[in-house]
Amino acid sequence: MSETNQTHPDVLSRTHHDVEVAAQGHHDDHGPARGIARWLTTTNHKDIGTMYLVFSLVMFLIGGAMALVIRAELFMPGMQLVDPQFFNTMTTVHALIMVFGAVMPATVGLGNWMIPLQIGAPDMALPRMNNFSFWLLVAAFSLLILSLFMPGGGPAAGWTLYPPLVLQTGDAFPLAIFAIHLAGASSIMGAINIIVTIMNLRAPGMSLLKMPMFVWTWLITAYLLIAVMPVFAGAVTMLLTDHFFGTTFFAASGGGDPVLYQHIFWFFGHPEVYIMILPAFGIVSEIIPTFSRKRLFGYDAMVYATASIAFLSFIVWAHHMFTVGMPLAGEMFFMLSTMLIAVPTGVKVFNWTATMWKGSLTFETPMLFALAFLFLFTIGGFSGLMMAIAPVDFQYHDTYFIVAHFHYVLVPGAVFAIMAAVYYWMPKWTGHMYDERLARIHFWMSAIFVNVLFFPQHFLGLAGMPRRIPDYSTQFADWNMVSSIGAFGFGLSQLLFVYIVWKTARGGVKATAEVWTDARPQGLEWTVPSPAPYHTFDEAPLVK
Amino acid sequence: MASQGEPGDRQRRRIRRTTVVLVLVALAIYVSFIVSSMLA
Numbered sequence: 001m002s003e004t005n006q007t008h009p010d011v012l013s014r015t016h017h018d019v020e021v022a023a024q025g026h027h028d029d030h031g032p033a034r035g036i037a038r039w040l041t042t043t044n045h046k047d048i049g050t051m052y053l054v055f056s057l058v059m060f061l062i063g064g065a066m067a068l069v070i071r072a073e074l075f076m077p078g079m080q081l082v083d084p085q086f087f088n089t090m091t092t093v094h095a096l097i098m099v100f101g102a103v104m105p106a107t108v109g110l111g112n113w114m115i116p117l118q119i120g121a122p123d124m125a126l127p128r129m130n131n132f133s134f135w136l137l138v139a140a141f142s143l144l145i146l147s148l149f150m151p152g153g154g155p156a157a158g159w160t161l162y163p164p165l166v167l168q169t170g171d172a173f174p175l176a177i178f179a180i181h182l183a184g185a186s187s188i189m190g191a192i193n194i195i196v197t198i199m200n201l202r203a204p205g206m207s208l209l210k211m212p213m214f215v216w217t218w219l220i221t222a223y224l225l226i227a228v229m230p231v232f233a234g235a236v237t238m239l240l241t242d243h244f245f246g247t248t249f250f251a252a253s254g255g256g257d258p259v260l261y262q263h264i265f266w267f268f269g270h271p272e273v274y275i276m277i278l279p280a281f282g283i284v285s286e287i288i289p290t291f292s293r294k295r296l297f298g299y300d301a302m303v304y305a306t307a308s309i310a311f312l313s314f315i316v317w318a319h320h321m322f323t324v325g326m327p328l329a330g331e332m333f334f335m336l337s338t339m340l341i342a343v344p345t346g347v348k349v350f351n352w353t354a355t356m357w358k359g360s361l362t363f364e365t366p367m368l369f370a371l372a373f374l375f376l377f378t379i380g381g382f383s384g385l386m387m388a389i390a391p392v393d394f395q396y397h398d399t400y401f402i403v404a405h406f407h408y409v410l411v412p413g414a415v416f417a418i419m420a421a422v423y424y425w426m427p428k429w430t431g432h433m434y435d436e437r438l439a440r441i442h443f444w445m446s447a448i449f450v451n452v453l454f455f456p457q458h459f460l461g462l463a464g465m466p467r468r469i470p471d472y473s474t475q476f477a478d479w480n481m482v483s484s485i486g487a488f489g490f491g492l493s494q495l496l497f498v499y500i501v502w503k504t505a506r507g508g509v510k511a512t513a514e515v516w517t518d519a520r521p522q523g524l525e526w527t528v529p530s531p532a533p534y535h536t537f538d539e540a541p542l543v544k
Numbered sequence: 545m546a547s548q549g550e551p552g553d554r555q556r557r558r559i560r561r562t563t564v565v566l567v568l569v570a571l572a573i574y575v576s577f578i579v580s581s582m583l584a
Contacts, residue, residue, distance in 0.1 A: 126559070226566055
Protein backbone atom coordinates (compact mmCIF):
# COMPACT_ATOMS: atom_id res chain seq x y z
CA MET A 1 0.00 0.00 0.00
CA SER A 2 1.34 3.38 -0.93
CA GLU A 3 2.01 6.06 1.64
CA THR A 4 -0.71 8.17 0.11
CA ASN A 5 -3.10 5.35 0.47
CA GLN A 6 -2.24 4.91 4.12
CA THR A 7 -2.62 8.54 4.97
CA HIS A 8 -5.82 9.18 3.08
CA PRO A 9 -8.41 8.04 5.65
CA ASP A 10 -6.67 9.87 8.48
CA VAL A 11 -6.63 13.10 6.57
CA LEU A 12 -10.27 13.07 5.77
CA SER A 13 -11.30 12.01 9.23
CA ARG A 14 -9.42 14.91 10.73
CA THR A 15 -10.83 17.59 8.52
CA HIS A 16 -13.23 18.83 11.17
CA HIS A 17 -10.50 19.43 13.67
CA ASP A 18 -7.29 20.14 11.82
CA VAL A 19 -8.44 22.24 8.94
CA GLU A 20 -7.79 25.87 9.60
CA VAL A 21 -11.19 26.85 8.46
CA ALA A 22 -11.30 30.25 6.90
CA ALA A 23 -14.84 29.95 5.75
CA GLN A 24 -16.21 32.01 8.58
CA GLY A 25 -13.90 34.79 7.54
CA HIS A 26 -15.88 35.44 4.39
CA HIS A 27 -16.31 38.89 2.89
CA ASP A 28 -19.26 40.34 4.72
CA ASP A 29 -18.54 43.59 2.97
CA HIS A 30 -19.23 42.42 -0.56
CA GLY A 31 -22.13 40.10 -0.99
CA PRO A 32 -24.12 39.41 -4.11
CA ALA A 33 -25.44 42.17 -6.36
CA ARG A 34 -29.14 42.90 -6.04
CA GLY A 35 -31.97 42.00 -8.39
CA ILE A 36 -31.70 40.42 -11.82
CA ALA A 37 -28.15 41.78 -12.31
CA ARG A 38 -26.95 39.30 -9.70
CA TRP A 39 -28.02 36.37 -11.84
CA LEU A 40 -27.01 37.79 -15.20
CA THR A 41 -23.53 38.90 -14.22
CA THR A 42 -22.58 36.66 -11.32
CA THR A 43 -19.23 34.93 -11.31
CA ASN A 44 -19.82 33.22 -7.98
CA HIS A 45 -19.70 29.42 -8.17
CA LYS A 46 -22.61 29.05 -5.75
CA ASP A 47 -24.87 31.38 -7.76
CA ILE A 48 -23.93 29.67 -11.00
CA GLY A 49 -24.39 26.24 -9.42
CA THR A 50 -27.86 27.29 -8.28
CA MET A 51 -28.71 28.60 -11.76
CA TYR A 52 -27.58 25.33 -13.37
CA LEU A 53 -29.68 23.32 -10.91
CA VAL A 54 -32.80 25.45 -11.39
CA PHE A 55 -32.32 25.36 -15.16
CA SER A 56 -31.99 21.57 -15.14
CA LEU A 57 -35.14 21.25 -13.00
CA VAL A 58 -37.10 23.37 -15.48
CA MET A 59 -35.75 21.28 -18.36
CA PHE A 60 -36.57 18.09 -16.43
CA LEU A 61 -40.19 19.23 -16.17
CA ILE A 62 -40.40 20.25 -19.85
CA GLY A 63 -38.73 17.03 -21.01
CA GLY A 64 -40.96 15.11 -18.61
CA ALA A 65 -44.08 16.72 -20.07
CA MET A 66 -42.92 15.54 -23.50
CA ALA A 67 -42.49 12.03 -22.11
CA LEU A 68 -46.07 12.18 -20.86
CA VAL A 69 -47.26 13.12 -24.36
CA ILE A 70 -45.48 9.98 -25.61
CA ARG A 71 -46.92 7.77 -22.88
CA ALA A 72 -50.42 9.25 -23.29
CA GLU A 73 -50.34 8.38 -26.99
CA LEU A 74 -49.10 4.87 -26.18
CA PHE A 75 -51.70 4.33 -23.43
CA MET A 76 -53.85 2.43 -25.94
CA PRO A 77 -53.27 0.99 -29.41
CA GLY A 78 -54.43 3.22 -32.25
CA MET A 79 -53.80 6.91 -32.84
CA GLN A 80 -55.33 9.03 -30.06
CA LEU A 81 -53.79 12.39 -29.39
CA VAL A 82 -50.98 13.42 -31.74
CA ASP A 83 -49.97 12.79 -35.33
CA PRO A 84 -46.96 10.52 -36.01
CA GLN A 85 -44.70 13.39 -37.02
CA PHE A 86 -45.31 15.21 -33.73
CA PHE A 87 -44.87 11.94 -31.82
CA ASN A 88 -41.44 11.55 -33.42
CA THR A 89 -40.64 15.17 -32.53
CA MET A 90 -41.55 14.42 -28.92
CA THR A 91 -39.27 11.34 -28.70
CA THR A 92 -36.44 13.35 -30.27
CA VAL A 93 -36.71 16.56 -28.29
CA HIS A 94 -37.55 14.73 -25.02
CA ALA A 95 -34.23 12.89 -25.33
CA LEU A 96 -32.18 15.93 -26.34
CA ILE A 97 -33.63 17.97 -23.47
CA MET A 98 -33.19 15.24 -20.85
CA VAL A 99 -29.61 14.41 -21.89
CA PHE A 100 -28.19 17.86 -22.62
CA GLY A 101 -30.64 20.08 -20.74
CA ALA A 102 -31.52 18.16 -17.57
CA VAL A 103 -29.02 15.47 -16.51
CA MET A 104 -25.78 17.12 -17.69
CA PRO A 105 -26.57 20.62 -16.36
CA ALA A 106 -27.69 19.09 -13.04
CA THR A 107 -24.31 17.41 -12.58
CA VAL A 108 -22.55 20.60 -13.72
CA GLY A 109 -24.61 22.53 -11.15
CA LEU A 110 -23.64 20.08 -8.42
CA GLY A 111 -20.02 20.31 -9.56
CA ASN A 112 -20.10 24.10 -9.49
CA TRP A 113 -21.51 24.13 -5.98
CA MET A 114 -19.52 21.32 -4.44
CA ILE A 115 -16.12 21.03 -6.17
CA PRO A 116 -14.71 24.32 -4.80
CA LEU A 117 -16.19 23.51 -1.37
CA GLN A 118 -14.76 19.99 -1.42
CA ILE A 119 -11.25 20.97 -2.51
CA GLY A 120 -11.05 24.11 -0.37
CA ALA A 121 -10.97 26.56 -3.29
CA PRO A 122 -12.50 30.05 -3.08
CA ASP A 123 -14.27 29.68 -6.45
CA MET A 124 -13.88 28.09 -9.87
CA ALA A 125 -10.62 28.98 -11.63
CA LEU A 126 -12.37 30.70 -14.57
CA PRO A 127 -15.41 32.41 -13.06
CA ARG A 128 -16.33 34.62 -16.02
CA MET A 129 -16.20 31.67 -18.40
CA ASN A 130 -18.39 29.88 -15.87
CA ASN A 131 -21.07 32.56 -16.23
CA PHE A 132 -20.74 32.51 -20.03
CA SER A 133 -21.08 28.73 -20.28
CA PHE A 134 -24.31 28.83 -18.24
CA TRP A 135 -25.98 31.55 -20.30
CA LEU A 136 -24.88 29.85 -23.52
CA LEU A 137 -26.83 26.82 -22.37
CA VAL A 138 -29.95 28.93 -21.84
CA ALA A 139 -29.58 30.28 -25.40
CA ALA A 140 -29.07 26.74 -26.74
CA PHE A 141 -32.24 25.33 -25.22
CA SER A 142 -34.31 28.39 -26.05
CA LEU A 143 -33.37 27.77 -29.68
CA LEU A 144 -34.08 24.05 -29.47
CA ILE A 145 -37.51 24.56 -27.92
CA LEU A 146 -38.34 27.37 -30.37
CA SER A 147 -37.45 25.01 -33.21
CA LEU A 148 -40.69 23.14 -32.39
CA PHE A 149 -42.62 26.08 -33.81
CA MET A 150 -40.80 26.27 -37.14
CA PRO A 151 -42.53 25.34 -40.41
CA GLY A 152 -42.30 21.58 -40.82
CA GLY A 153 -42.20 21.00 -37.05
CA GLY A 154 -39.27 20.30 -34.75
CA PRO A 155 -36.47 17.77 -35.28
CA ALA A 156 -38.01 14.29 -35.47
CA ALA A 157 -35.23 11.90 -36.49
CA GLY A 158 -34.39 10.69 -32.97
CA TRP A 159 -31.76 12.18 -30.66
CA THR A 160 -29.05 10.39 -32.67
CA LEU A 161 -29.91 12.62 -35.68
CA TYR A 162 -29.10 9.87 -38.18
CA PRO A 163 -28.81 10.91 -41.82
CA PRO A 164 -30.42 10.68 -44.30
CA LEU A 165 -33.62 10.94 -42.20
CA VAL A 166 -32.49 14.01 -40.24
CA LEU A 167 -31.77 15.85 -43.49
CA GLN A 168 -35.52 15.79 -44.19
CA THR A 169 -36.15 18.04 -41.16
CA GLY A 170 -37.81 21.35 -42.10
CA ASP A 171 -36.72 24.81 -41.05
CA ALA A 172 -36.01 23.53 -37.55
CA PHE A 173 -32.85 21.79 -38.80
CA PRO A 174 -30.36 24.69 -38.68
CA LEU A 175 -31.83 25.89 -35.37
CA ALA A 176 -31.42 22.45 -33.80
CA ILE A 177 -27.86 22.09 -35.15
CA PHE A 178 -26.94 25.54 -33.86
CA ALA A 179 -28.50 24.71 -30.49
CA ILE A 180 -26.37 21.57 -30.28
CA HIS A 181 -23.24 23.52 -31.15
CA LEU A 182 -23.98 26.06 -28.42
CA ALA A 183 -24.75 23.37 -25.83
CA GLY A 184 -21.56 21.57 -26.81
CA ALA A 185 -19.47 24.74 -26.49
CA SER A 186 -21.05 25.33 -23.09
CA SER A 187 -20.19 21.79 -21.97
CA ILE A 188 -16.60 22.07 -23.17
CA MET A 189 -16.13 25.37 -21.36
CA GLY A 190 -17.63 23.87 -18.21
CA ALA A 191 -15.31 20.88 -18.48
CA ILE A 192 -12.23 23.06 -19.00
CA ASN A 193 -13.21 25.09 -15.96
CA ILE A 194 -13.57 22.01 -13.80
CA ILE A 195 -10.23 20.51 -14.87
CA VAL A 196 -8.38 23.81 -14.42
CA THR A 197 -9.98 24.29 -11.00
CA ILE A 198 -9.19 20.82 -9.72
CA MET A 199 -5.63 20.80 -11.09
CA ASN A 200 -4.73 24.27 -9.80
CA LEU A 201 -6.86 25.29 -6.83
CA ARG A 202 -6.79 22.34 -4.44
CA ALA A 203 -6.08 23.22 -0.83
CA PRO A 204 -2.49 22.72 0.29
CA GLY A 205 -2.01 19.09 1.26
CA MET A 206 -4.87 17.76 -0.84
CA SER A 207 -3.07 15.44 -3.24
CA LEU A 208 -5.03 13.77 -6.02
CA LEU A 209 -5.55 10.59 -4.02
CA LYS A 210 -6.95 12.58 -1.10
CA MET A 211 -9.72 14.16 -3.18
CA PRO A 212 -13.33 13.24 -2.43
CA MET A 213 -14.79 10.71 -4.89
CA PHE A 214 -17.26 13.24 -6.27
CA VAL A 215 -14.33 15.44 -7.31
CA TRP A 216 -12.53 12.47 -8.84
CA THR A 217 -15.50 11.35 -10.86
CA TRP A 218 -16.06 14.91 -12.12
CA LEU A 219 -12.38 15.28 -13.08
CA ILE A 220 -12.58 12.13 -15.21
CA THR A 221 -15.96 13.19 -16.62
CA ALA A 222 -14.50 16.55 -17.64
CA TYR A 223 -11.72 14.84 -19.61
CA LEU A 224 -14.36 12.68 -21.31
CA LEU A 225 -16.32 15.82 -22.21
CA ILE A 226 -13.32 17.50 -23.79
CA ALA A 227 -12.51 14.36 -25.74
CA VAL A 228 -15.97 13.67 -27.18
CA MET A 229 -18.03 16.86 -27.34
CA PRO A 230 -15.89 18.16 -30.26
CA VAL A 231 -16.54 14.85 -32.03
CA PHE A 232 -20.30 15.40 -31.81
CA ALA A 233 -19.83 19.02 -32.87
CA GLY A 234 -17.86 17.77 -35.89
CA ALA A 235 -20.60 15.28 -36.77
CA VAL A 236 -23.39 17.86 -36.69
CA THR A 237 -21.22 20.39 -38.58
CA MET A 238 -20.90 17.80 -41.35
CA LEU A 239 -24.69 17.28 -41.28
CA LEU A 240 -25.04 21.02 -41.71
CA THR A 241 -22.67 21.16 -44.69
CA ASP A 242 -24.35 18.11 -46.25
CA HIS A 243 -27.69 19.90 -45.95
CA PHE A 244 -26.73 23.39 -47.08
CA PHE A 245 -23.36 23.37 -48.82
CA GLY A 246 -23.52 20.36 -51.12
CA THR A 247 -21.02 18.14 -49.33
CA THR A 248 -21.67 14.40 -49.23
CA PHE A 249 -20.01 13.22 -46.03
CA PHE A 250 -22.96 10.95 -45.33
CA ALA A 251 -24.61 10.67 -48.76
CA ALA A 252 -23.83 7.56 -50.80
CA SER A 253 -24.75 9.47 -53.98
CA GLY A 254 -21.59 11.56 -53.66
CA GLY A 255 -19.28 8.84 -52.36
CA GLY A 256 -20.11 9.35 -48.69
CA ASP A 257 -21.53 6.84 -46.22
CA PRO A 258 -24.42 7.22 -43.74
CA VAL A 259 -22.82 4.54 -41.57
CA LEU A 260 -19.81 6.83 -41.11
CA TYR A 261 -22.14 9.20 -39.23
CA GLN A 262 -23.21 6.36 -36.95
CA HIS A 263 -19.59 5.54 -36.14
CA ILE A 264 -18.77 9.17 -35.39
CA PHE A 265 -21.96 9.72 -33.42
CA TRP A 266 -21.46 6.68 -31.21
CA PHE A 267 -17.79 7.46 -30.67
CA PHE A 268 -19.28 10.47 -28.90
CA GLY A 269 -22.50 8.78 -27.76
CA HIS A 270 -21.12 5.98 -25.67
CA PRO A 271 -18.73 8.11 -23.56
CA GLU A 272 -21.71 10.48 -23.24
CA VAL A 273 -23.47 7.77 -21.25
CA TYR A 274 -20.56 7.80 -18.79
CA ILE A 275 -20.52 11.59 -18.76
CA MET A 276 -23.99 11.29 -17.25
CA ILE A 277 -23.32 8.39 -14.92
CA LEU A 278 -19.79 8.96 -13.53
CA PRO A 279 -20.78 12.02 -11.44
CA ALA A 280 -23.69 9.89 -10.19
CA PHE A 281 -21.14 7.28 -9.08
CA GLY A 282 -19.30 10.05 -7.25
CA ILE A 283 -22.46 11.20 -5.47
CA VAL A 284 -23.31 7.69 -4.32
CA SER A 285 -19.71 7.25 -3.15
CA GLU A 286 -20.20 10.30 -0.90
CA ILE A 287 -23.61 9.36 0.50
CA ILE A 288 -23.26 5.65 1.26
CA PRO A 289 -20.21 6.10 3.56
CA THR A 290 -21.93 8.93 5.45
CA PHE A 291 -25.08 6.98 6.27
CA SER A 292 -23.11 3.77 6.88
CA ARG A 293 -20.87 5.69 9.28
CA LYS A 294 -17.84 4.09 7.68
CA ARG A 295 -15.16 5.17 5.28
CA LEU A 296 -15.61 4.28 1.62
CA PHE A 297 -14.38 0.75 1.07
CA GLY A 298 -11.52 0.60 -1.46
CA TYR A 299 -11.07 4.29 -2.24
CA ASP A 300 -8.12 3.71 -4.57
CA ALA A 301 -9.90 0.89 -6.37
CA MET A 302 -12.89 3.20 -6.87
CA VAL A 303 -10.65 5.83 -8.50
CA TYR A 304 -9.00 3.30 -10.79
CA ALA A 305 -12.36 1.69 -11.64
CA THR A 306 -13.73 5.10 -12.65
CA ALA A 307 -10.71 5.73 -14.86
CA SER A 308 -11.01 2.23 -16.37
CA ILE A 309 -14.68 2.77 -17.20
CA ALA A 310 -13.77 6.07 -18.87
CA PHE A 311 -11.05 4.41 -20.94
CA LEU A 312 -13.24 1.48 -21.96
CA SER A 313 -16.03 3.86 -22.99
CA PHE A 314 -13.89 4.87 -26.00
CA ILE A 315 -13.53 1.37 -27.45
CA VAL A 316 -17.07 0.00 -27.33
CA TRP A 317 -19.05 2.42 -29.54
CA ALA A 318 -20.06 -0.01 -32.30
CA HIS A 319 -22.14 -2.13 -29.91
CA HIS A 320 -24.86 0.44 -30.67
CA MET A 321 -24.80 -0.56 -34.33
CA PHE A 322 -24.27 -4.34 -34.49
CA THR A 323 -27.13 -4.58 -36.99
CA VAL A 324 -25.61 -2.27 -39.61
CA GLY A 325 -23.32 -5.10 -40.57
CA MET A 326 -19.65 -5.34 -39.76
CA PRO A 327 -16.93 -7.98 -39.98
CA LEU A 328 -17.23 -10.82 -37.48
CA ALA A 329 -13.92 -9.77 -35.89
CA GLY A 330 -15.44 -6.31 -35.32
CA GLU A 331 -18.53 -7.74 -33.69
CA MET A 332 -16.36 -9.95 -31.46
CA PHE A 333 -14.16 -7.02 -30.45
CA PHE A 334 -17.03 -4.70 -29.58
CA MET A 335 -18.92 -7.49 -27.82
CA LEU A 336 -16.01 -8.48 -25.61
CA SER A 337 -14.79 -4.95 -24.88
CA THR A 338 -18.34 -4.04 -23.84
CA MET A 339 -18.52 -6.98 -21.47
CA LEU A 340 -15.21 -5.87 -19.98
CA ILE A 341 -16.94 -2.73 -18.60
CA ALA A 342 -18.77 -5.02 -16.18
CA VAL A 343 -15.48 -5.58 -14.34
CA PRO A 344 -14.76 -2.03 -13.07
CA THR A 345 -18.51 -1.44 -12.66
CA GLY A 346 -18.69 -4.60 -10.58
CA VAL A 347 -15.79 -3.30 -8.47
CA LYS A 348 -17.85 -0.21 -7.72
CA VAL A 349 -21.03 -2.08 -6.83
CA PHE A 350 -19.00 -4.43 -4.65
CA ASN A 351 -17.26 -1.53 -2.88
CA TRP A 352 -20.52 0.31 -2.16
CA THR A 353 -21.95 -2.90 -0.74
CA ALA A 354 -18.80 -3.56 1.28
CA THR A 355 -18.96 0.01 2.62
CA MET A 356 -22.37 -0.79 4.09
CA TRP A 357 -21.25 -4.14 5.46
CA LYS A 358 -21.37 -3.97 9.26
CA GLY A 359 -21.98 -0.24 9.03
CA SER A 360 -24.29 1.59 11.38
CA LEU A 361 -26.89 2.26 8.71
CA THR A 362 -29.64 4.85 8.79
CA PHE A 363 -32.04 5.51 5.96
CA GLU A 364 -32.48 9.23 5.49
CA THR A 365 -33.79 10.24 2.06
CA PRO A 366 -30.36 10.69 0.40
CA MET A 367 -29.44 7.14 1.50
CA LEU A 368 -32.77 5.78 0.25
CA PHE A 369 -32.15 7.28 -3.18
CA ALA A 370 -28.54 6.03 -3.15
CA LEU A 371 -29.69 2.50 -2.30
CA ALA A 372 -32.37 2.61 -5.00
CA PHE A 373 -29.63 3.73 -7.38
CA LEU A 374 -27.51 0.75 -6.36
CA PHE A 375 -30.26 -1.80 -7.05
CA LEU A 376 -31.93 -0.25 -10.07
CA PHE A 377 -28.81 0.97 -11.88
CA THR A 378 -27.52 -2.58 -11.56
CA ILE A 379 -30.66 -3.85 -13.33
CA GLY A 380 -29.85 -1.43 -16.17
CA GLY A 381 -26.27 -2.71 -16.15
CA PHE A 382 -27.39 -6.31 -16.43
CA SER A 383 -29.70 -5.62 -19.39
CA GLY A 384 -26.73 -3.79 -20.93
CA LEU A 385 -24.69 -6.97 -20.64
CA MET A 386 -27.49 -8.88 -22.38
CA MET A 387 -27.39 -6.43 -25.29
CA ALA A 388 -23.61 -6.64 -25.50
CA ILE A 389 -24.00 -10.17 -26.86
CA ALA A 390 -23.96 -9.42 -30.59
CA PRO A 391 -26.17 -12.28 -31.88
CA VAL A 392 -28.77 -11.65 -29.18
CA ASP A 393 -28.72 -7.91 -29.86
CA PHE A 394 -30.07 -8.63 -33.34
CA GLN A 395 -33.38 -9.40 -31.60
CA TYR A 396 -33.23 -6.55 -29.05
CA HIS A 397 -32.09 -3.83 -31.46
CA ASP A 398 -34.53 -0.91 -31.81
CA THR A 399 -37.09 -2.54 -29.52
CA TYR A 400 -38.57 -1.33 -26.25
CA PHE A 401 -36.03 -3.55 -24.45
CA ILE A 402 -33.42 -0.92 -25.36
CA VAL A 403 -35.74 1.84 -24.11
CA ALA A 404 -36.16 -0.03 -20.81
CA HIS A 405 -32.39 -0.55 -20.50
CA PHE A 406 -31.22 3.02 -20.96
CA HIS A 407 -34.05 4.45 -18.89
CA TYR A 408 -33.05 2.18 -15.98
CA VAL A 409 -29.51 3.52 -16.29
CA LEU A 410 -30.56 7.14 -16.62
CA VAL A 411 -33.65 7.56 -14.43
CA PRO A 412 -33.22 5.41 -11.32
CA GLY A 413 -29.51 5.68 -12.17
CA ALA A 414 -28.42 9.23 -12.95
CA VAL A 415 -31.62 11.08 -11.95
CA PHE A 416 -32.00 9.26 -8.61
CA ALA A 417 -28.35 10.01 -7.80
CA ILE A 418 -28.93 13.70 -8.61
CA MET A 419 -31.99 13.70 -6.32
CA ALA A 420 -29.94 11.99 -3.62
CA ALA A 421 -27.33 14.73 -3.99
CA VAL A 422 -29.95 17.47 -3.76
CA TYR A 423 -31.34 16.04 -0.51
CA TYR A 424 -27.81 15.45 0.81
CA TRP A 425 -26.39 18.91 0.10
CA MET A 426 -29.52 21.10 0.04
CA PRO A 427 -29.25 21.88 3.79
CA LYS A 428 -25.71 23.11 3.10
CA TRP A 429 -26.97 25.33 0.28
CA THR A 430 -30.08 26.73 1.95
CA GLY A 431 -29.27 26.44 5.66
CA HIS A 432 -32.53 24.55 6.20
CA MET A 433 -33.36 20.89 6.62
CA TYR A 434 -35.88 19.59 4.10
CA ASP A 435 -39.14 17.98 5.23
CA GLU A 436 -38.03 14.39 5.82
CA ARG A 437 -41.59 12.99 5.83
CA LEU A 438 -42.47 14.54 2.47
CA ALA A 439 -39.08 13.56 1.06
CA ARG A 440 -39.67 9.92 2.00
CA ILE A 441 -43.09 10.04 0.33
CA HIS A 442 -41.35 11.48 -2.74
CA PHE A 443 -38.80 8.67 -2.64
CA TRP A 444 -41.28 5.82 -2.31
CA MET A 445 -43.60 7.21 -4.98
CA SER A 446 -40.65 7.69 -7.35
CA ALA A 447 -39.15 4.27 -6.63
CA ILE A 448 -42.46 2.43 -7.11
CA PHE A 449 -43.65 4.32 -10.17
CA VAL A 450 -40.28 4.26 -11.94
CA ASN A 451 -40.48 0.46 -11.92
CA VAL A 452 -44.13 0.43 -12.98
CA LEU A 453 -43.08 2.72 -15.82
CA PHE A 454 -39.97 1.02 -17.12
CA PHE A 455 -39.99 -2.65 -16.06
CA PRO A 456 -42.88 -3.66 -18.37
CA GLN A 457 -40.95 -2.15 -21.27
CA HIS A 458 -38.55 -5.12 -20.99
CA PHE A 459 -41.48 -7.46 -21.70
CA LEU A 460 -42.72 -5.29 -24.57
CA GLY A 461 -39.27 -5.23 -26.16
CA LEU A 462 -38.73 -8.97 -25.81
CA ALA A 463 -42.14 -9.53 -27.40
CA GLY A 464 -41.00 -7.43 -30.34
CA MET A 465 -42.50 -3.97 -29.87
CA PRO A 466 -40.37 -1.47 -31.82
CA ARG A 467 -39.31 1.88 -30.33
CA ARG A 468 -40.22 5.31 -31.79
CA ILE A 469 -43.58 4.05 -33.12
CA PRO A 470 -46.81 5.86 -32.11
CA ASP A 471 -49.11 2.90 -32.73
CA TYR A 472 -48.73 -0.80 -32.03
CA SER A 473 -50.30 -4.22 -32.33
CA THR A 474 -53.01 -5.04 -29.76
CA GLN A 475 -50.83 -7.80 -28.29
CA PHE A 476 -48.76 -5.03 -26.62
CA ALA A 477 -51.76 -3.19 -25.14
CA ASP A 478 -51.70 -4.37 -21.50
CA TRP A 479 -48.09 -3.62 -20.63
CA ASN A 480 -48.25 -0.31 -22.47
CA MET A 481 -51.18 0.71 -20.31
CA VAL A 482 -49.29 -0.29 -17.15
CA SER A 483 -46.21 1.62 -18.33
CA SER A 484 -48.25 4.76 -19.04
CA ILE A 485 -49.88 4.62 -15.60
CA GLY A 486 -46.38 4.41 -14.12
CA ALA A 487 -45.30 7.40 -16.21
CA PHE A 488 -48.10 9.62 -14.95
CA GLY A 489 -47.48 8.48 -11.36
CA PHE A 490 -43.77 9.21 -11.69
CA GLY A 491 -44.46 12.61 -13.25
CA LEU A 492 -46.86 13.52 -10.45
CA SER A 493 -44.28 12.48 -7.82
CA GLN A 494 -41.82 14.99 -9.23
CA LEU A 495 -44.22 17.86 -8.53
CA LEU A 496 -43.82 16.88 -4.88
CA PHE A 497 -40.04 17.16 -5.34
CA VAL A 498 -40.45 20.70 -6.70
CA TYR A 499 -42.60 21.59 -3.67
CA ILE A 500 -40.04 20.13 -1.22
CA VAL A 501 -37.18 22.08 -2.82
CA TRP A 502 -39.25 25.30 -2.81
CA LYS A 503 -40.28 24.79 0.81
CA THR A 504 -36.69 24.10 1.91
CA ALA A 505 -35.38 27.18 0.12
CA ARG A 506 -37.97 29.33 1.90
CA GLY A 507 -37.38 28.10 5.44
CA GLY A 508 -37.40 25.19 7.85
CA VAL A 509 -35.39 23.74 10.70
CA LYS A 510 -31.93 25.32 10.76
CA ALA A 511 -29.15 23.04 9.55
CA THR A 512 -25.85 22.80 11.41
CA ALA A 513 -22.49 23.10 9.66
CA GLU A 514 -22.13 19.32 9.61
CA VAL A 515 -25.82 18.87 8.67
CA TRP A 516 -25.75 15.10 9.26
CA THR A 517 -24.23 15.62 12.70
CA ASP A 518 -24.54 12.13 14.15
CA ALA A 519 -23.16 10.58 10.95
CA ARG A 520 -20.01 12.77 11.11
CA PRO A 521 -19.79 13.25 7.32
CA GLN A 522 -16.29 13.56 5.89
CA GLY A 523 -15.03 16.39 3.72
CA LEU A 524 -14.25 20.08 3.70
CA GLU A 525 -17.78 21.13 2.70
CA TRP A 526 -19.00 20.22 6.18
CA THR A 527 -16.51 22.56 7.84
CA VAL A 528 -18.20 25.69 6.51
CA PRO A 529 -21.42 27.03 8.03
CA SER A 530 -24.89 26.22 6.65
CA PRO A 531 -25.94 27.96 4.48
CA ALA A 532 -22.48 28.18 2.94
CA PRO A 533 -21.41 31.85 2.99
CA TYR A 534 -21.27 33.67 -0.34
CA HIS A 535 -17.47 33.51 -0.19
CA THR A 536 -15.78 30.48 1.32
CA PHE A 537 -12.15 29.44 1.79
CA ASP A 538 -10.91 32.96 1.28
CA GLU A 539 -7.84 31.62 3.00
CA ALA A 540 -6.69 28.16 2.08
CA PRO A 541 -7.59 25.39 4.53
CA LEU A 542 -4.71 23.09 5.34
CA VAL A 543 -5.33 19.41 4.71
CA LYS A 544 -2.92 17.26 6.68
CA MET B 545 -1.20 32.02 5.23
CA ALA B 546 -1.52 33.69 1.86
CA SER B 547 -4.99 34.67 0.77
CA GLN B 548 -6.52 32.42 -1.85
CA GLY B 549 -8.88 35.11 -3.05
CA GLU B 550 -6.36 36.51 -5.53
CA PRO B 551 -4.28 33.86 -7.28
CA GLY B 552 -0.58 34.63 -7.43
CA ASP B 553 1.24 35.22 -10.73
CA ARG B 554 2.58 31.68 -10.84
CA GLN B 555 -0.82 30.19 -10.22
CA ARG B 556 -2.36 32.55 -12.77
CA ARG B 557 0.17 31.40 -15.38
CA ARG B 558 -0.59 27.76 -14.64
CA ILE B 559 -4.32 28.38 -14.94
CA ARG B 560 -3.84 30.16 -18.27
CA ARG B 561 -1.52 27.43 -19.59
CA THR B 562 -3.88 24.61 -18.63
CA THR B 563 -6.83 26.46 -20.18
CA VAL B 564 -5.05 27.14 -23.47
CA VAL B 565 -3.87 23.53 -23.76
CA LEU B 566 -7.39 22.17 -23.17
CA VAL B 567 -8.97 24.59 -25.66
CA LEU B 568 -6.40 23.58 -28.29
CA VAL B 569 -7.02 19.89 -27.62
CA ALA B 570 -10.77 20.37 -28.11
CA LEU B 571 -10.25 22.31 -31.34
CA ALA B 572 -7.78 19.75 -32.64
CA ILE B 573 -10.24 16.91 -32.02
CA TYR B 574 -13.03 18.85 -33.79
CA VAL B 575 -10.91 19.59 -36.86
CA SER B 576 -9.30 16.15 -37.04
CA PHE B 577 -12.66 14.33 -37.10
CA ILE B 578 -13.94 16.52 -39.93
CA VAL B 579 -10.71 16.23 -41.94
CA SER B 580 -10.48 12.47 -41.48
CA SER B 581 -14.12 12.15 -42.56
CA MET B 582 -13.23 14.06 -45.72
CA LEU B 583 -10.42 11.64 -46.41
CA ALA B 584 -12.44 8.52 -45.55
